[in-house]
Amino acid sequence: MGTIERPLPTPEAEALLGLTGELAANELAPRASEAEAEGRFPREVFRVLGRAGLLGLPYPEEYGGGGQPYEVYLQVIEELSRAWLTVGLGVSVHTLACFPLAIRGTDGQRRRWLRDMLGGELLGAYCLSEPQSGSDAAALRTRAVRDDEGYLVNGTKAWITHAGEADFYTLMARTGEEGPEGISCFHVPGDAPGLRAAPPERKMGMTASPTAQLIFTDVRLRADRLVGEEGAGYSVALSALESGRLGIAACAVGLAQAALDAAVAYARQRQQFDQSIIEFQGIGFLLADIATAVEASRSLYLAAARRRDAGRPFGPQAAMAKLFASDTAMRVTTDAVQVLGGYGYVQDFPVERYLREAKMLQIVEGTNQIQRMVIARYLGKG
Amino acid sequence: MNIVVCVKQVPDTWAERKLRSEDKTLDRESVDGVINELDEYAIEESLRIKEAHDGEVTVLTMGPEKAAESIRKALSMGADKAVHLVDDALHGSDVLQTSYAMAQVLRKIGFDVVILGSESTDARMGALAAMLAERLGVAQLSLANKVEIDGGTIRTQRVADYGFDRVEASLPAVVSVVEKINEPRYPSFKGIMAAKKKPVDKLGVADADIDAAKVGLTGAATEVVDFVAAPPREKGTIVKDEGDGGQKVAEFLASKKFI
Ligand SMILES: Cc1cc2nc3c(=O)[nH]c(=O)nc-3n(C[C@H](O)[C@H](O)[C@H](O)COP(=O)(O)OP(=O)(O)OC[C@H]3O[C@@H](n4cnc5c(N)ncnc54)[C@H](O)[C@@H]3O)c2cc1C
Numbered sequence: 001m002g003t004i005e006r007p008l009p010t011p012e013a014e015a016l017l018g019l020t021g022e023l024a025a026n027e028l029a030p031r032a033s034e035a036e037a038e039g040r041f042p043r044e045v046f047r048v049l050g051r052a053g054l055l056g057l058p059y060p061e062e063y064g065g066g067g068q069p070y071e072v073y074l075q076v077i078e079e080l081s082r083a084w085l086t087v088g089l090g091v092s093v094h095t096l097a098c099f100p101l102a103i104r105g106t107d108g109q110r111r112r113w114l115r116d117m118l119g120g121e122l123l124g125a126y127c128l129s130e131p132q133s134g135s136d137a138a139a140l141r142t143r144a145v146r147d148d149e150g151y152l153v154n155g156t157k158a159w160i161t162h163a164g165e166a167d168f169y170t171l172m173a174r175t176g177e178e179g180p181e182g183i184s185c186f187h188v189p190g191d192a193p194g195l196r197a198a199p200p201e202r203k204m205g206m207t208a209s210p211t212a213q214l215i216f217t218d219v220r221l222r223a224d225r226l227v228g229e230e231g232a233g234y235s236v237a238l239s240a241l242e243s244g245r246l247g248i249a250a251c252a253v254g255l256a257q258a259a260l261d262a263a264v265a266y267a268r269q270r271q272q273f274d275q276s277i278i279e280f281q282g283i284g285f286l287l288a289d290i291a292t293a294v295e296a297s298r299s300l301y302l303a304a305a306r307r308r309d310a311g312r313p314f315g316p317q318a319a320m321a322k323l324f325a326s327d328t329a330m331r332v333t334t335d336a337v338q339v340l341g342g343y344g345y346v347q348d349f350p351v352e353r354y355l356r357e358a359k360m361l362q363i364v365e366g367t368n369q370i371q372r373m374v375i376a377r378y379l380g381k382g
Numbered sequence: 383m384n385i386v387v388c389v390k391q392v393p394d395t396w397a398e399r400k401l402r403s404e405d406k407t408l409d410r411e412s413v414d415g416v417i418n419e420l421d422e423y424a425i426e427e428s429l430r431i432k433e434a435h436d437g438e439v440t441v442l443t444m445g446p447e448k449a450a451e452s453i454r455k456a457l458s459m460g461a462d463k464a465v466h467l468v469d470d471a472l473h474g475s476d477v478l479q480t481s482y483a484m485a486q487v488l489r490k491i492g493f494d495v496v497i498l499g500s501e502s503t504d505a506r507m508g509a510l511a512a513m514l515a516e517r518l519g520v521a522q523l524s525l526a527n528k529v530e531i532d533g534g535t536i537r538t539q540r541v542a543d544y545g546f547d548r549v550e551a552s553l554p555a556v557v558s559v560v561e562k563i564n565e566p567r568y569p570s571f572k573g574i575m576a577a578k579k580k581p582v583d584k585l586g587v588a589d590a591d592i593d594a595a596k597v598g599l600t601g602a603a604t605e606v607v608d609f610v611a612a613p614p615r616e617k618g619t620i621v622k623d624e625g626d627g628g629q630k631v632a633e634f635l636a637s638k639k640f641i
Contacts, residue, residue, distance in 0.1 A: 012575055
């Protein structure tokens, strides 16, 4: 794995990316293929990253975060994903799960919970989707009913990354009428009585990352577990996703870079007709197109991140970055299989796995159709 | 407790290493420097001792300016401060001279326990710990894969072909460690930021009462007389199996005295 030259804003960021590279090479890359084949979630790897300070990078230092701009945090996600997507995506999902409490929590809630959430020992999950409501997330049905003692929660969440493994769940549930205004956000402890994860989904890829339904049966939450105002849950969920999409874009670039690395290494050494296959224009140009698309994806998410860091609106740009980077990852991983020929189609090389993993990135945190919708609406507003 | 951990910067083990043609010393400038691997275990052990007993960990490094990178890394892992012995006069010192120079610094800064890796990957003398202990007149506990401190007593396990010896001494002492002793931690991001503010005391030979005449290439007891580059690896032999493949492989192994 070569080092990617990255213009970084500070010496701290340089050191952080150096540390990330070391962790990726020593702790992630050597384990990825085997753990994916066996469907084993690398909980311990997240602890190692947590101790190194990588589970709270974009949040304030005052609460134990790393105080890093998105421009830097996302490049860490990219490097982790390049070594192992399950881990890069997991860090991105954890960061997403911390978002509502970090942004909308009261001082008291932040003092009580945020430090631990960012501290590295805990892992979070983000619970918006349900079996009946995916893209139309505002149609969610899980209910949190207010009573004297707080809230009583019943319902089923679906597709939850880290379900059953997480120490805390950031939950969107209905406290009011139908539609987006009836939704509230809660901070749920992983061991809440009545909370249970179904067996993990049997996915086509990302098999080491558990995705499962999360079933709430009379789960009791104290009133202070409400994050933000009652009814404000949907808007905080969307703004979390706006930032989360940048994380998915960075994941996609990391994965595409890994596929490019593998394809180039193979094409340089594979000999056919007495020459390296990279010397055939058919392969060389394919790789040139891949490399260009990867670089363009990286530039796009970084441009959106810099808007965010500068305090400017970045929603449409984040949607563009997620859309473009995940479509690119899909194409690049498909082409990487082609470059390896028959060897690309077998599990002894990682590229077929990359291809299966890339598909997920076109679906999660807003399908790419939904991203196009977001962008089109922005254009329509004029 | 005053814990000193000796940290050497060595050329990256995986990089191609070269000697300088002008004075036949190791070229430390042209390759990436890393912390000598065994010293990472020494750093980890010193941090564990600090965590268990309170105290302070001081990194002691003798080496050129470039070695400051390795000092930073040790500080980012959690050491509290550092002493960097850096002086052109030290260039080319052999292990005898190095032990003299470092002992002078250790006398000056004081210590309860000095920890170091049992050898460095560049020179592989494996003698520094013994020489330091001798010069400082304290106990040496070598090749430790386990260290316990209890009041003024230190107990270690010294690895040997036949298992291990239990070794006990009173502090102060010098301990050299082997790699199985622990799992060195990664620096944390916060540790990296904090390391920038930790004090690094730069000393020249005069500051440490080191007699310049007793150190450096000219006075070294060892001398590199000549050197040649290692020959490039020969192409492997390919045995084509024409029914007698097994025999040919056996003959090859026998010729190399493997069987
Ligand atoms: C591996 C994995 C991990 C996940 N992790 C999480 C998680 O941690 N937390 C969480 O809350 N969710 C998670 N999800 C759920 C994910 O966000 C949803 O799958 C996604 O939002 C799509 O919802 P859906 O699957 O119900 O598809 P649907 O919404 O039913 O979509 C089906 C198809 O219709 C298209 N479509 C829908 N609406 C429109 C429209 N208006 N215009 C055009 N096309 C449309 C979609 O693009 C898609 O192609 C995860 C999903 C997967 C696969």
